[in-house]
Amino acid sequence: MPVESDHKWMQRALELARKAEAAGEVPVGAVIVKDGAVIAEGWNQPISSNDATSHAEIMALREAGEKLDNYRLLDTTVYVTLEPCSMCVGAMIHARVSKVVYAASEPRTGALGGAFNLQEANQHNHIFEVESGLMAEESRTLLQNFFQSRRK
Secondary structure (H helix, E strand, O other), X not given: OOOHHHHHHHHHHHHHHHHHHHOOOOOOEEEXXXXXXXXXXXXXXXXXXXXXXXXXXXXXXXXXXXXXXXXXXXXXXXXXXXXXXXXXXXXXXXXXXXXXXXXXXXXXXXXXXXXOEHHHOOOOOOXXXXXXXXOHHHHHHHHHHHXXXXXX
């Protein structure tokens, strides 16, 4: 059940998604929170960085690791505007995040239930909590408008 702070952090992730959109990137944003404070942020940058791994979640994970001086991001929550792909879910599993809250589902490439659920593979030694649908309509509209404008 989302609490008031969840909306605040997802709102910030949506602001970062708009930053990605303004740069011509697919509008996805991510925020990592620990102990009630933002420790890292990211937005999609694969086009501008010429790096396929520069998804919003990966950018935020990198920043959080540097800030905490540890790749293990224990007791953190990742807020992201779009259901993460398999690369991002894998990175979050390895980073040991505690929870992921995402807005819009991604039926083609989402790896937390959209296309498949990577956490259902019993080989992982870490599972995080997942919440979906928080501010989904706002995220979905942002993404749909972006792709409609690209097709024109």
